[in-house]
Amino acid sequence: MARACGSCTLCCKLTEVPELFKPVNKWCGLCKPGKGCSSYEKRPPSCHTFSCIWLSDPSLSDDLRPDRCRVMLERLTDKTVLVLNEPSRPEAWRAPAMVKVLQEMVRSGLTLAVGNATRKQIILPEGRSVEDARQEIEEVVRGRTQLHNGPQPAQPR
Numbered sequence: 507m508a509r510a511c512g513s514c515t516l517c518c519k520l521t522e523v524p525e526l527f528k529p530v531n532k533w534c535g536l537c538k539p540g541k542g543c544s545s546y547e548k549r550p551p552s553c554h555t556f557s558c559i560w561l562s563d564p565s566l567s568d569d570l571r572p573d574r575c576r577v578m579l580e581r582l583t584d585k586t587v588l589v590l591n592e593p594s595r596p597e598a599w600r601a602p603a604m605v606k607v608l609q610e611m612v613r614s615g616l617t618l619a620v621g622n623a624t625r626k627q628i629i630l631p632e633g634r635s636v637e638d639a640r641q642e643i644e645e646v647v648r649g650r651t652q653l654h655n656g657p658q659p660a661q662p663r
């Protein structure tokens with residue numbers, strides 16, 4: 507059976523919502539924390555398509571629901587997972603149950619970007635260079651910023 511968010515609303519705080527100009531780490535004005543979205547039927551496309559890893563992966567235990575463990579895992583690309591801590595709990599990802607999940611991800615070849623919106627440490631699987639990972643992460647972040655600010659003018663050559 508598919509999972510449901512239940513009373514978790516953590517992504518409505520940790521992620522940015524370009525359509526609403528909502529920055530990271532700030533509750534969305536439409537969110538009723540612990541209850542849900544007050545505009546669920548009309549929520550913007552980026553909310554509509556968003557799913558954290560816990561929601562889509564039943565192998566993660568119920569205790570690892572983001573509002574319970576204070577860490578939200580997001581698949582950034584096919585090679586990289588974003589590990590975002592609740593700002594008030596920057597070390598939440600070090601809890602043993604979460605470390606076990608993260609170790610397994612790295613063993614399977616995934617890169618982890620761990621931290622918060624502005625500072626991330628990169629944990630690499632064997633064979634991947636830090637430059638390659640950084641470039642990939644920067645490209646995704648730049649793409650989101652463009653979505654937020656509109657297309658950037660081409661740089662003069």
Ligand code: SF4
Nearest residue numbers: 511514515517558572
């Ligand atoms: S963080 Fe995950 S489980 Fe929590 S509300 Fe968002 S999508 Fe649902």
Ligand code: SF4
Nearest residue numbers: 518534536537543553
């Ligand atoms: S619009 Fe709704 S789903 Fe999207 S961030 Fe705000 S409260 Fe959450």
